[in-house]
Amino acid sequence: MKVTVVSRSGREIIKGGVELDDSATVSDLQNAIHRRTKKYYPSRQRLTLPIQPGSKEKAVVLNPKKTMQDYCDGNTDKLTVMFKDLGPQVSYKTLFLFEYLGPLIIYPIFYFFPVYKYFGYKGERVIQPVQTFAMYYWCLHYFKRILETLFVHRFSHATSPLSNVFRNCIYYWTFGAYIAYYVNHPLYTPVSDLQMKIGFGFGLICQVANFYCHLLLKNLRSPDGSGGYQIPRGFLFNIVTCANYTTEIYQWSGFNIATQTVAGYLFLVVAASIMTDWALGKHRRLKKLFDGKEGRPKYPRRWVILPPFL
Numbered sequence: 001m002k003v004t005v006v007s008r009s010g011r012e013i014i015k016g017g018v019e020l021d022d023s024a025t026v027s028d029l030q031n032a033i034h035r036r037t038k039k040y041y042p043s044r045q046r047l048t049l050p051i052q053p054g055s056k057e058k059a060v061v062l063n064p065k066k067t068m069q070d071y072c073d074g075n076t077d078k079l080t081v082m083f084k085d086l087g088p089q090v091s092y093k094t095l096f097l098f099e100y101l102g103p104l105i106i107y108p109i110f111y112f113f114p115v116y117k118y119f120g121y122k123g124e125r126v127i128q129p130v131q132t133f134a135m136y137y138w139c140l141h142y143f144k145r146i147l148e149t150l151f152v153h154r155f156s157h158a159t160s161p162l163s164n165v166f167r168n169c170i171y172y173w174t175f176g177a178y179i180a181y182y183v184n185h186p187l188y189t190p191v192s193d194l195q196m197k198i199g200f201g202f203g204l205i206c207q208v209a210n211f212y213c214h215l216l217l218k219n220l221r222s223p224d225g226s227g228g229y230q231i232p233r234g235f236l237f238n239i240v241t242c243a244n245y246t247t248e249i250y251q252w253s254g255f256n257i258a259t260q261t262v263a264g265y266l267f268l269v270v271a272a273s274i275m276t277d278w279a280l281g282k283h284r285r286l287k288k289l290f291d292g293k294e295g296r297p298k299y300p301r302r303w304v305i306l307p308p309f310l
């Protein structure tokens with residue numbers, strides 16, 4: 001079979017096309033493109049079937065596990081596929097590890113080291129109990145996320161664009177430093193003992209709940225990440241689609257009740273808006289996938305992220 005690989009502008013990516021066996025898979029085609037171009041390794045490639053100019057239909061993305069014959073539509077001698085370079089890629093695990101290592105390292109620097117003298121504070125710094133608890137709470141949270149990244153999550157996509165590493169690191173590292181600066185500040189005024197205990201207590205319960213939600217999500221897929229998207233069930237997922245985001249938002253609320261800084265609340269608002277946006281997308285996708293038609297189950301009635309509002 002001869003496969004012609006063209007860019008969106010119609011330029012041939014592989015001069016003369018690629019010859020493949022009749023039993024070849026899309027993955028074989030990706031490897032052949034990599035061999036010929038050297039630059040475009042498989043996870044950098046997005047291969048789709050051509051669409052008619054002006055058509056509003058979404059292009060069919062070729063699944064590496066399927067055979068080329070699956071996309072031939074009768075004509076098994078030749079096929080044209082569209083190629084898009086997704087740019088340099090990193091594994092999802094690498095992306096998440098870089099994101100989370102920053103706050104895990106930056107925050108304790110403000111707690112343990114005399115950084116405030118570089119900001120002009122000459123006096124003795126007396127560490128309040130809430131500042132100590134906040135440091136351990138913070139580190140526990142990011143340490144948990146790293147462990148989840150390494151041992152729990154079963155990602156459907158192996159890689160993410162390299163540019164996301166810079167974007168996400170700026171987000172997590174900057175907020176980490178911003179919050180650490182104010183919570184560990186020598187002039188920081190602690191909240192009452194009761195408020196601190198309520199905040200951290202509630203936050204810790206939510207962190208455990210968040211971990212349990214991630215275990216439930218993990219069990220929706222097989223260890224190699226296959227299995228697609230399923231209806232999450234059990235625990236808070238019986239009420240809300242993105243229970244892991246709900247518990248994430250609540251656990252940051254607990255941290256903020258206990259530490260009470262503008263920086264912390266700002267992070268909560270930004271994180272909650274990002275997660276709400278993603279949760280709306282995930283909720284829509286599950287409703288579309290499980291529409292109750294042609295034998296498919298119907299997605300049950302659920303809140304998206306924050307019952308009883310959304």
Ligand SMILES: NC(=O)c1ccc[n+]([C@@H]2O[C@H](COP(=O)([O-])OP(=O)(O)OC[C@H]3O[C@@H](n4cnc5c(N)ncnc54)[C@H](OP(=O)(O)O)[C@@H]3O)[C@@H](O)[C@H]2O)c1
Pocket residue numbers: 153154155156157210217218220221228229230231232244245248270271272274275278
């Ligand atoms: N502070 C912040 O700004 C912020 C923002 C976002 C997330 N977070 C935290 O980071 C955690 C991980 O974030 P995330 O956005 O990667 O979580 P996520 O997408 O909701 O889920 C984590 C894992 O479960 C899989 N999954 C989700 N829904 C599934 C379904 N219906 N069927 C099968 N598998 C499913 C995901 O697969 P895919 O690989 O296919 O997505 C992913 O591997 C969150 O739970 C939250 O605690 C924090």
